[in-house]
Amino acid sequence: xxxxxxxxxxxxxxxxxxxxxxxxxxxxxxxxxxxxxxxxxxxxxxxxxxxxxxxxxxxxxxxxxxxxxxxxxxxxxxxxxxxxxxxxxxxxxxxxxxxxxxxxxxxxxxxxxxxxxxxxxxxxxxxxxxxxxxxxxxxxxxxxxxxxxxxxxxxxxxxxxxxxxxxxxxxxxxxxxxxxxxxxxxxxxxxxxxxxxxxxxxxxxxxxxxxxxxxxxxxx
Numbered sequence: 001x002x003x004x005x006x007x008x009x010x011x012x013x014x015x016x017x018x019x020x021x022x023x024x025x026x027x028x029x030x031x032x033x034x035x036x037x038x039x040x041x042x043x044x045x046x047x048x049x050x051x052x053x054x055x056x057x058x059x060x061x062x063x064x065x066x067x068x069x070x071x072x073x074x075x076x077x078x079x080x081x082x083x084x085x086x087x088x089x090x091x092x093x094x095x096x097x098x099x100x101x102x103x104x105x106x107x108x109x110x111x112x113x114x115x116x117x118x119x120x121x122x123x124x125x126x127x128x129x130x131x132x133x134x135x136x137x138x139x140x141x142x143x144x145x146x147x148x149x150x151x152x153x154x155x156x157x158x159x160x161x162x163x164x165x166x167x168x169x170x171x172x173x174x175x176x177x178x179x180x181x182x183x184x185x186x187x188x189x190x191x192x193x194x195x196x197x198x199x200x201x202x203x204x205x206x207x208x209x210x211x212x213x214x215x216x217x218x219x220x
Contacts, residue, residue, distance in 0.1 A: 002026045003203065004060040004099070006050060006090060007069030009037050012105050012160075015196035016067055017043065023200060030059040050086040056093025065101035065203050066094050074133050083139035091147055091155075100154045103203060105195075108162040108187075109137030110144050111180040111214055119162065119180055144212060156208045160195050161216035167191025173198050173215045181216035188216035 003020055007013035008029035020027050021042060030048035031037045039045055048059035050070055060066050068090050072082040087104070094102045109120030119125050120137045129137070144157050162180055173194050174181065181188040198215040202208060 001064040001203070002028070002062065004028045004030060004063035004066045005069070006030045006048075006056070006060075006066065007071060007105075008039060008043070010069055010071055012071075012164075012192055012195065013069035015192045016069055016105075016199050019193075019196040019200045023204075025200075028059070028063060030056070051082075051089050053089045053092035053096060056090050057097040060094055060099050061097040063097075063099055065103065066090075066099055067103045067105070067199060067203065069105045071136065074130075074136060079132070080135035080139045083136050084142060087139065087143035088146065091143075091150065091153070095150070095152050100152075101203070101206070102153050103156045103158060103199060104143065104147065105199065106144055106157050106159045106212070107137050107140040108159050108164070108180065108214070110141035110212075111159050111162070112178050113180050148212075154206070154209045156202055156206070156210075157212040158195075158199060158202065158208075159212060159214045161190040161214065162187035163189030164192060164195065165189060167193060169193035169197065170217070171197055172218055174218050176214040176216065178212065179214075181214055183216075183219055190215060190217045 003025050005027055008017045028044045028046055029039055030046050034045045046059040049055040070086050076082050111119050113119050147155050
């Protein structure tokens with residue numbers, strides 16, 4: 001497939017890019033500054049502004065699907081507004097380009113820990129997550145709410161396990177829905193490499209169209 005990837009140089013995007021290339025997909029990476037991207041020669045690089053829907057549309061046009069691992073950076077000034085603006089522009093741009101399939105990598109903060117209670121609203125989250133990350137988690141939750149109303153795109157929103165970290169690729173994972181996956185009494189984790197496996201699996205064989213799902217490592 002021809003996949004347009006947004007955020008290819010970030011923590012998640014780098015792993016997704018490696019997984020896509022390993023499986024033989026053609027990748028167009030949308031980047032702000034190609035001089036700083038240092039992407040493999042097999043990747044087509046397109047300069048695009050994640051905050052401009054027309055720029056996104058031009059960059060993704062002709063792709064079979066778009067994967068967005070967009071994040072303006074956890075230390076970005078005015079993170080909530082930048083995250084919200086970029087997420088909305090990407091959604092609008094993909095739609096304007098006529099690409100139906102969009103997979104958005106979101107955060108774990110919007111997963112539920114109890115009926116009507118999302119992780120980002122709990123003291124455990126606000127007490128243990130660095131303060132600079134909280135606005136991004138709130139913006140990602142609002143991005144999920146917004147995309148749920150989109151009836152044009154075949155969208156998927158993937159929230160990783162609460163504990164996302166570097167680690168080896170095992171190629172396996174477990175799938176959940178709207179709730180935080182747990183390992184006993186503790187939130188479950190997943191390596192970014194296995195998150196990338198789940199992302200590309202969903203692109204190749206869609207099972208969560210117009211839905212949000214989550215993934216975590218299988219229990220030992």
